[in-house]
Amino acid sequence: MNDIKLICGKLYDGIHDELREHQEILIRDKRILEVGKHTAQPAGCQVIDLSGLTVTPGMIDAHVHASFFDWREIPKDTVWYSDGMRALAAAECARRALSGGFTTIRHVGWFREDYSLDVRRAIDRGFIQGARMVVAPHFLCAPGSHGDPSQSVASNPALSGFLERQYPTMGSGPEFFRDAVRHEVKLGADFIKIMATGGFFTPNDSPEDKQLSDDEMAAIIDTAHSLHRTVTAHAYTGELITTLAELGIDGIEHASLADKKTIRLLEEKDIYVVPTLCPYDEIVLLDEEKLAEKSPEFQRKLRYYRDQLVESRRLLIDSDLRLGYGTDLVVNYQNYECGREYSAWLRNGISPYRALKAATAENARILGLENEIGTIEPGKLADVAAWRRNILKDDKALLDCAFVMKEGVEYTPVSMLEAYR
Numbered sequence: 172m173n174d175i176k177l178i179c180g181k182l183y184d185g186i187h188d189e190l191r192e193h194q195e196i197l198i199r200d201k202r203i204l205e206v207g208k209h210t211a212q213p214a215g216c217q218v219i220d221l222s223g224l225t226v227t228p229g230m231i232d233a234h235v236h237a238s239f240f241d242w243r244e245i246p247k248d249t250v251w252y253s254d255g256m257r258a259l260a261a262a263e264c265a266r267r268a269l270s271g272g273f274t275t276i277r278h279v280g281w282f283r284e285d286y287s288l289d290v291r292r293a294i295d296r297g298f299i300q301g302a303r304m305v306v307a308p309h310f311l312c313a314p315g316s317h318g319d320p321s322q323s324v325a326s327n328p329a330l331s332g333f334l335e336r337q338y339p340t341m342g343s344g345p346e347f348f349r350d351a352v353r354h355e356v357k358l359g360a361d362f363i364k365i366m367a368t369g370g371f372f373t374p375n376d377s378p379e380d381k382q383l384s385d386d387e388m389a390a391i392i393d394t395a396h397s398l399h400r401t402v403t404a405h406a407y408t409g410e411l412i413t414t415l416a417e418l419g420i421d422g423i424e425h426a427s428l429a430d431k432k433t434i435r436l437l438e439e440k441d442i443y444v445v446p447t448l449c450p451y452d453e454i455v456l457l458d459e460e461k462l463a464e465k466s467p468e469f470q471r472k473l474r475y476y477r478d479q480l481v482e483s484r485r486l487l488i489d490s491d492l493r494l495g496y497g498t499d500l501v502v503n504y505q506n507y508e509c510g511r512e513y514s515a516w517l518r519n520g521i522s523p524y525r526a527l528k529a530a531t532a533e534n535a536r537i538l539g540l541e542n543e544i545g546t547i548e549p550g551k552l553a554d555v556a557a558w559r560r561n562i563l564k565d566d567k568a569l570l571d572c573a574f575v576m577k578e579g580v581e582y583t584p585v586s587m588l589e590a591y592r
């Protein structure tokens with residue numbers, strides 16, 4: 172038996188909207204045994220003094236694309252990098268995310284094969300160190316869609332056609348997608364991710380394009396549910412989100428152009444939204460310096476939709492929606508800088524407790540891991556992080572990790588504000 176006691180300065184437990192003082196956490200092996208002012212002190216118990224820090228559950232990022240090394244190289248990904256290189260990148264992303272206090276990341280697929288399920292397995296088995304991964308290995312998408320990696324080389328039909336055939340879950344028709352879901356589940360997918368609409372980042376489509384038909388989306392959702400997997404969709408507009416909600420989707424990523432009526436429907440049906448504020452923050456807050464780093468086409472789309480992005484963001488923030496915390500960092504920041512989204516939430520006026528709950532208890536529920544992680548209470552896995560800064564006031568607090576533990580094992584913390592810059 173291995174007992175560890177953490178002495179907390181302040182404690183946010185993922186349950187109560189408060190920072191409790193003078194709390195201790197007693198951990199036995201990989202789980203939390205006791206939480207309180209005076210916990211038991213078993214013989215041989217190791218005591219770790221975190222009294223100068225704010226302790227929280229290990230954070231969870233629900234929207235990570237783990238399988239690239241550097242966002243500046245993404246345009247080269249389609250032709251330069253092998254599948255093995257992407258797997259290495261996913262492992263490195265998980266390692267760095269963990270060192271930053273994010274003990275779990277949900278990998279929502281990549282444009283190419285990346286062996287993310289193998290990375291997940293290697294971490295779970297303890298062969299390599301990294302944040303726990305919850306994985307959808309491939310997007311389910313149509314040719315020419317936001318999920319189609321050959322879009323960027325469409326002016327070369329031979330190359331683009333070749334690349335199209337390398338991606339196992341891209342195709343057309345309900346039968347194709349039923350089969351694709353079954354194969355994803357067979358390989359070990361934790362959940363299913365669909366690209367239902369165009370994007371801002373891809374060159375040849377629009378965020379308003381509907382890229383899967385109703386019968387294709389219905390086939391995906393029904394098959395996934397019959398195999399006990401949840402489905403989340405990359406989707407922007409109210410019209411498409413309404414269709415997905417009526418078809419029984421579990422969650423929506425982005426929802427950045429949603430209207431009031433759609434948001435009410437999502438509230439009624441208890442469908443979660445991971446709003447991923449980070450990638451749109453530059454246009455909403457008009458940060459011209461950051462905007463200038465994006466491609467001209469990307470900038471044009473963002474500027475065209477700015478008013479709607481601002482309006483929908485306000486509606487999402489003012490709603491009673493179940494909001495999850497996810498970064499979606501593929502431009503401007505590295506994918507393991509998971510604390511960036513906290514800055515965005517606080518800068519946009521969201522209460523720190525709503526943001527903290529989203530990144531802990533709510534995300535645990537979204538990932539289907541609410542019995543294991545997301546709160547500091549007896550019986551849960553000992554996933555714990557601690558932070559130097561005032562987490563209620565400082566929007567950079569979750570970029571400055573001072574202590575991290577996953578399943579009772581302590582790892583070396585790294586401040587994202589100092590490292591990798």
Ligand SMILES: [Zn+2]
Pocket residue numbers: 234236279499
């Ligand atoms: Zn994404």
